Amino acid sequence: MSTSLNAWSDALSGFSPAGLPLGLLIIAAIPLVFIALYALTYGVYGERKISAFMQDRLGPMEVGKWGILQTLADILKLLQKEDIVNKEADKFLFVIGPGVLFVGAFLAFAVLPFGPAFIGADLNVGLFYAIGIVALEVVGILAAGWGSNNKWALYGAIRSVAQIVSYEIPAAIAILCGAMMAGTLGMQQIILQQQGEYGFLHYFLFQNPIAWLPFLIYFISSLAETNRAPFDIPEAESELVAGYFTEYTGMKFAVIFLAEYGSMFMVSAIISIVFLGGWASPLPNIGALALNDWTSGPLWGAFWIVMKGFFFIFIQMWLRWTLPRLRVDQLMHLCWKVLTPFAFVAFVLTAVWEIYVK
Amino acid sequence: MQELGLAEQGSLRVTPDGENRIVIEKDLSSEEMILNMGPQHPSTHGVLRLECRTDGEVVVEAEPYLGYLHRCFEKHAEMTDYPGIVPYVDRMDYLAAMNSDFAYAIAVEKLLDIEIPRRVEFMRVIVSELNRVASHLVAIGTYAIDLGAFTPFLFCFRDREHIMNLLEWVSGARMLYNYILVGGVSHDFPKGFSERTGEFVDYFRPKAVELQKLLTENEIFVKRTKGIGMMPADVAINYGWSGPMLRGSGVEWDLRRADGYSVYPELDFEIPVPDGRFSDIGDSLSRHLVRAMEMEQSLNIIEQCLDKMPSPEGFDPRAAIPKRIRPRAGEVYGRAENPRGELGFYIVSDGKSTKPLRCKARSSCFVNLSAMKELSQGQLIPDLVAIIGSIDIVLGEIDR
Numbered sequence: 001m002s003t004s005l006n007a008w009s010d011a012l013s014g015f016s017p018a019g020l021p022l023g024l025l026i027i028a029a030i031p032l033v034f035i036a037l038y039a040l041t042y043g044v045y046g047e048r049k050i051s052a053f054m055q056d057r058l059g060p061m062e063v064g065k066w067g068i069l070q071t072l073a074d075i076l077k078l079l080q081k082e083d084i085v086n087k088e089a090d091k092f093l094f095v096i097g098p099g100v101l102f103v104g105a106f107l108a109f110a111v112l113p114f115g116p117a118f119i120g121a122d123l124n125v126g127l128f129y130a131i132g133i134v135a136l137e138v139v140g141i142l143a144a145g146w147g148s149n150n151k152w153a154l155y156g157a158i159r160s161v162a163q164i165v166s167y168e169i170p171a172a173i174a175i176l177c178g179a180m181m182a183g184t185l186g187m188q189q190i191i192l193q194q195q196g197e198y199g200f201l202h203y204f205l206f207q208n209p210i211a212w213l214p215f216l217i218y219f220i221s222s223l224a225e226t227n228r229a230p231f232d233i234p235e236a237e238s239e240l241v242a243g244y245f246t247e248y249t250g251m252k253f254a255v256i257f258l259a260e261y262g263s264m265f266m267v268s269a270i271i272s273i274v275f276l277g278g279w280a281s282p283l284p285n286i287g288a289l290a291l292n293d294w295t296s297g298p299l300w301g302a303f304w305i306v307m308k309g310f311f312f313i314f315i316q317m318w319l320r321w322t323l324p325r326l327r328v329d330q331l332m333h334l335c336w337k338v339l340t341p342f343a344f345v346a347f348v349l350t351a352v353w354e355i356y357v358k
Numbered sequence: 359m360q361e362l363g364l365a366e367q368g369s370l371r372v373t374p375d376g377e378n379r380i381v382i383e384k385d386l387s388s389e390e391m392i393l394n395m396g397p398q399h400p401s402t403h404g405v406l407r408l409e410c411r412t413d414g415e416v417v418v419e420a421e422p423y424l425g426y427l428h429r430c431f432e433k434h435a436e437m438t439d440y441p442g443i444v445p446y447v448d449r450m451d452y453l454a455a456m457n458s459d460f461a462y463a464i465a466v467e468k469l470l471d472i473e474i475p476r477r478v479e480f481m482r483v484i485v486s487e488l489n490r491v492a493s494h495l496v497a498i499g500t501y502a503i504d505l506g507a508f509t510p511f512l513f514c515f516r517d518r519e520h521i522m523n524l525l526e527w528v529s530g531a532r533m534l535y536n537y538i539l540v541g542g543v544s545h546d547f548p549k550g551f552s553e554r555t556g557e558f559v560d561y562f563r564p565k566a567v568e569l570q571k572l573l574t575e576n577e578i579f580v581k582r583t584k585g586i587g588m589m590p591a592d593v594a595i596n597y598g599w600s601g602p603m604l605r606g607s608g609v610e611w612d613l614r615r616a617d618g619y620s621v622y623p624e625l626d627f628e629i630p631v632p633d634g635r636f637s638d639i640g641d642s643l644s645r646h647l648v649r650a651m652e653m654e655q656s657l658n659i660i661e662q663c664l665d666k667m668p669s670p671e672g673f674d675p676r677a678a679i680p681k682r683i684r685p686r687a688g689e690v691y692g693r694a695e696n697p698r699g700e701l702g703f704y705i706v707s708d709g710k711s712t713k714p715l716r717c718k719a720r721s722s723c724f725v726n727l728s729a730m731k732e733l734s735q736g737q738l739i740p741d742l743v744a745i746i747g748s749i750d751i752v753l754g755e756i757d758r
Binding site for chain 1: 391392393394399400401415489502505506507508509512513516553572573576578579581582738743
């Protein structure tokens with residue numbers, strides 16, 4: 001299997017008509033093009049449409065058929081807005097805040113495999129890198145909140161930092177369970193171990209009777225890490241006006257939003273890579289019906305991981321438009337007294353299973 | 359021991375003697391900060407301004423500042439004749455304009471000693487109960503939004519829209535009706551209105567259940583509201599609370615029953631008070647529950663009124679409306695149960711003028727809000743938002 005993976009990648013890299021390295025360009029650029037397309041259009045548009053259907057509304061309908069171009073119109077609008085930096089702000093921090101946030105959210109995409117052939121950098125510590133680089137967002141949020149010189153923004157930033165740093169612990173331990181099952185931290189290696197002729201039965205979620213526990217813990221923690229409801233207290237609009245981005249306007253505001261949608265997809269991709277086989281096809285081979293073989297390949301891989309990512313994003317949106325918001329102390333209680341102990345339990349049980357049972 | 363038990367539940371709240379404070383260890387408290395909340399803040403429900411002294415996220419003291427929506431109602435009233443005051447009354451509690459008109463009409467009719475046609479009484483009760491449901495829908499919806507749940511808000515507004523349409527049909531206006539006049543109502547119900555109202559009641563009952571399932575039975579919602587903003591019954595009475603706020607503290611006090619004005623004594627309805635099974639009596643959740651249960655009772659009242667209402671044969675809704683209102687010299691206090699509590703009008707007439715000498719409105723929201731300082735001490739900012747939401751203020755009535 002590993003050879004065929006390299007074969008696809010090699011074949012594509014070798015594709016260079018008229019001396020142009022088009023193949024390499026495609027390998028590196030497809031994920032990025034996808035991110036741009038997804039984050040700019042379908043993330044925001046999907047959020048608005050899903051919330052609308054949940055609430056007996058139509059959502060955006062004016063710009064383009066069914067409002068498909070609404071997000072583009074919004075971006076054009078935001079581009080034209082005046083870029084206000086308030087007088088008392090710490091200008092340096094205020095300006096770099098959204099940038100750091102954006103970079104932190106999107107650097108992790110470098111190690112996300114979009115199919116067997118498309119991966120920015122197949123690091124042997126890919127998973128570790130992805131968990132670590134997200135922490136950079138904290139710096140951006142703190143810079144934005146402090147630099148705004150606004151009390152609401154400061155509250156938002158403090159809450160956000162406390163929340164993200166706390167939830168990284170259960171998240172990382174839960175992810176570690178997946179890494180233990182795979183025995184590696186490389187993204188492609190993790191997925192390759194979940195690929196096989198029985199389709200979804202090879203996924204780590206179904207390979208281990210306790211895998212649902214780290215899966216759930218990581219999903220809940222990822223909601224908190226991306227500041228999504230019911231853990232959206234850093235930007236709780238009814239309490240803190242808009243949290244750490246209260247003072248932002250125009251494109252800076254848009255960049256913060258892009259970072260949010262970017263990290264939403266990132267955590268969704270990571271959870272599907274570690275527990276649901278990433279780009280591996282879920283369909284099994286049934287006798288002569290070789291569904292798994294038919295639905296594997298570079299483009300099918302991209303299709304599957306994007307679909308799995310969208311599935312988790314849909315659940316995130318579903319939760320967001322259903323649940324009220326927790327309070328700060330309840331959030332911390334959940335993290336330190338519920339999720340973290342259970343993450344340790346899951347960690348030990350997974351280790352026992354891997355060593356003695358399997 | 360009790361402190362420890364509560365701290366175990368993840369909440370630092372302790373209730374030693376009916377009070378509800380966060381205990382901060384001395385060496386943990388930091389410098390206090392003044393935090394200005396409002397008048398432009400998403401969850402101050404209008405233009406309320408709270409100046410909070412905060413220690414971290416804990417509110418040490420919150421002082422409400424009013425007057426951003428002051429429109430000199432009482433001065434206007436002194437310069438306007440009695441029927442002309444009705445539109446100003448509409449604009450006080452703009453979410454329950456029918457009920458406000460009703461209270462004003464009761465006060466002036468008391469001064470005039472006039473007999474109101476029986477059908478008019480039923481019509482008034484139907485429209486004001488419809489408006490009560492609409493008002494409670496807004497209260498519940500905005501409360502959900504205060505706590506971060508967006509969808510119940512739109513569910514509420516979807517159903518409120520039906521009431522708006524009904525009331526627009528009957529009065530011509532969506533929010534500020536000017537419908538209940540002194541001595542009568544401005545128009546009879548249009549043809550088919552009673553049937554349509556009955557259809558709405560049948561439509562809305564399951565929707566109300568759905569709303570409760572989505573919001574009130576939600577674990578996070580209960581966690582956010584239970585035990586927050588505790589108000590013991592005796593303190594509530596001392597503050598002069600009324601309406602769902604007072605009933606939330608367990609006092610069965612409803613002017614529709616206590617005063618028995620209009621045709622309410624003939625109607626069969628319950629006064630919902632929390633029984634302490636689902637909520638702590640006197641907390642924000644109790645007040646929310648009272649509103650939710652009251653909607654159900656209002657629907658019952660509407661159904662009964664539709665059944666009992668006399669037929670429109672030979673009926674003139676303006677029959678008892680005086681041509682010129684010049685009441686006897688004297689003073690009167692008329693009151694009615696508004697969705698937010700007791701709305702009363704104290705009117706003084708000199709017996710000569712067609713304008714009141716004095717017209718003082720006793721606003722329920724204003725009185726309920728007066729306990730804000732007491733309720734907010736030692737709460738977290740998210741709880742402060744939950745408390746303001748549970749008081750269900752309308753700044754139009756507070757500032758007048």
